[in-house]
Amino acid sequence: MPHPSADPIGLPELESRLDHDLACLNWPAKPWVPRRHHDGQAIEDVVIIGAGQAGLALAFGLAQQGIHALLLDRSAPGFEGPWATTARMETLRSPKELTGPAMGIANLTFRAWYEAQHGPDGWALLDKISRLEWIDYLRWYRKVTRPRIRNHACVTDIIPHADRVELTVAPATGAPAGAEGHDERVVARRVILATGRDGLGGPAIPSFMQGVDRRWWAHSSDEFDYTQLKGKHVGVIGAGASAMDSAATAIELGAASVDLLIRRQDIPRINKAKGAGVLGLTHAHVDLPDDWKWRIRHYINTLQVPPPQGSTLRVSRHANAYFHTGCAVISVQPTGQKQAPLQVRTSLGDFPLDFLVVATGFLPDWSQRPEFATFAPHVRLWAERFQPGEQETDTELENSPDLDDAFGFQERTPGCCPGLSRIHAFCYPASLSFGTISGDIPAISDGARLLSTRLASLLYREDLDDHWAALQQYAEPELDGSEWTPADSAQRLRTLQSRISSS
Template identity: 60%
Template sequence: MTTDDSASSFSASPIGLAVLERRLAQDLGYLGWPAKSWMPPREVDGETVLDVAIVGGGQAGLAAAAALAQQGIRAVIFDRAPAGREGPWATTARMETLRSPKELTGPALGLPSLTFRAWFEAQFGTEAWAALDKIPRLQWMDYLVWYRRVMDVDVRNDTTVTALDPLPDGTAVRLDLRTPAGERRVLARRVVLATGRDGLGGPAVPAFVDGLPRAKWAHSSDDMDYGRLQGLRVGVVGAGSSAMDSAATALEAGAHSVELLIRRPDLPRVNKGKGAGVPGLTQGHYDLPDELKWRIRHYINVLNVPPPHGSTLRVSRHANAFFNFGCPILAVEPQGEALRVATPKGEFVFDFLIVSTGFQVDWAVRPEFAGIAAHIRTWKDRFTPAPGDEDRELADSPDLGPAFEFQENAPGACPGLGRIHCFCYPAALSHGTVSGDIPAISDGARRLAAGLASLFYREDAAHHWANLEAYSEPELFGDEWVPAPPPHERG
């Protein structure tokens, strides 16, 4: 016999979010999630110390907080954006749909009722799910807002971390915050950086834009009103996913024309990263030899990820979109109100230029990391690739420990640096793509949470030993049996 709720789950008709949320709450109860708190409270000079502070309230930060709750560890998230605008989805992302297959479970942490599919079907039904190709970008943001609510994640919005400094004795990390109520400081035993694709830097801006009027160009990650491009001749540098999204958005905004300037002679056709996405690599990348880690990540970087099929068609369906291959930029110079761009294929004249050139680790553009940047060990500090396999992105990547923790390049120079954990894209060389992208974000969050639980227990071992010795709850009371007399006394 089934309940109404469970019977409804097999119907094509929507069951409604209220029913789904009751089911999720029941599942969480069955699992004892969140787990009972076991962390001893900490204070420094009378100031309460947070167990974990997470910087960033996007999908990585939410998944990390929820995974920590399963371990009985409370986390507080600080995010500079207003509520509902965390991450890129409602701001700088311009794709119509996500690039990942809709079936991926993302940050659901193994909970069927927490998946996007469950959320979608509860509102629109199973037939609508079957008809869905890929997940609309803004609908994914709506799902993350719901995720935050039903998992009761503590997010402090409109709060910017302006400095991050381990205490001199290495026992905690101080965070300087800019909040709507003014400047404040908090202490945390551990800090998780869930800061996204540009988590340790910013856009990789090519040198040819140096000296150009800032009003004449933008990086594809800039938060910009594309309506200003109406009627303009636009150049887009690059041919990756973001380049296609920027080009399509400009065309849809009424640009006079869009010229894609593509360095390669052709677009890559195969997403090699997708081919690498097997559980063995997800779970085992961290344990691979350095040479193999580098080889895998460098191979994917060199071959590049092709833009999605739909994103490319979104551009090419416009008659005023032009794909220029073998067309790297040689020079750019202002020409009146326009820009003259020299390439091997000839000169172009644009009213506006969009560079879609990715991101890089760049500590100089992240003043909040000024106190730790010089002490962080990177891969170039400890690994030399084979000749011809040099890769700046990989060389600049932090060399992380098993719980995503930073490590010192000079031992003892920055006590407490290992209390800061890099759970964002630059962790990919050390840990694989488990700290930001949808396919394996749950695996990464669980690895992080398990690692932090282990570190906390080790650090508090004396406290837990004392609790073990003091534990006195009886399992037996002595009246559960009657002692038997010696055999010779038995009648």
């Protein structure tokens, strides 16, 4: 086998190869879902809320099944997901070899995209994927897979019905001129929430932050300009990846100092989630007994995922960064002073600070998502499905939705919300039901394949009568009768019989 050239082939050549791959795979597949209308309006087969990596992978998977989806995203084109807005890491945690949303197609992988521009030698030299390279790859992914996306589209209401889901879509902040104020109704047979890490809630804000003026603090997920922290003494609550990235960003942009306030006596060292990242669990989690699902997810939650080494070193290389372990925050009080407007009381003492970054992660919290208000009270949660032992109580898991086998919500009380199962949670809170296949890079293609095939099954079964009628009416001939000449059977029989008689 000839050794591949070390020279970059360029993106145009890669795109030509990818087009050939897709043609060989008959992608996209032929549409087969009957068109439906409601009150004269065409019903979308599937609407995906969110056009980040999960939404893009799912749209590709649905196209493989002959189902074409509409994606709605509040962001501007190319800014979907956190990568170019609220994410502040230098590189991804995921190893560069993971194929992410490539859906099993070699020429759709990050590696193919990177080598096309930098060659195999460039790939060999690459250690970690930079955050901005990843968003550039996703922008290219969007270009070559051609999903139907409507940007600047903010979903403000989702109402399930027995035979459809109705959405109200408003122009998002930053929408093009002339679009303001024009709400639109979109009707779909199925709606997918590909809404990421905070998909069914939002930031986990500690109670001690209640009433604190937002001039003096931000959550690590906020779209906040860290240049405002130049010359300030900043506190960061937490020791996870977002805490380290926030601390490093503040220092790099001129903060006078950063104090990391870490409740634990030590920063976690071992990534148990990585230890669980085997293909067997990727496919088996959905089929595990409830107690094992809970045990695995609770164990990882309890031990916590450590911050990446690179992110931690990015902070600790600065002499004005201070790591305070065993430092539980008790209260945060305004001082009324221009200098050090916050007094942060901790188990180690009081910290006079200018600004506070709360890096405390996310929680399923329906109250933070008013667009879910119509159906949220009717969603069955894991707290109603499974009762753990006293040593395994876990608020995050208790508030996770108890999903059906197609990621669909289930009713808390049968009949209380017809059509609820037409809304599917393809986002992080699905991890207790399905494992980590609904958002994170390592197994996003596995999740997209699973959901797209199950949606294909649901849509076919809903229209079974129509498909049966179409089967009966199908009359496209493969033969027209000219392909053979009818034999003279009587003559042939005489010939065969005479052969026997003559012997």
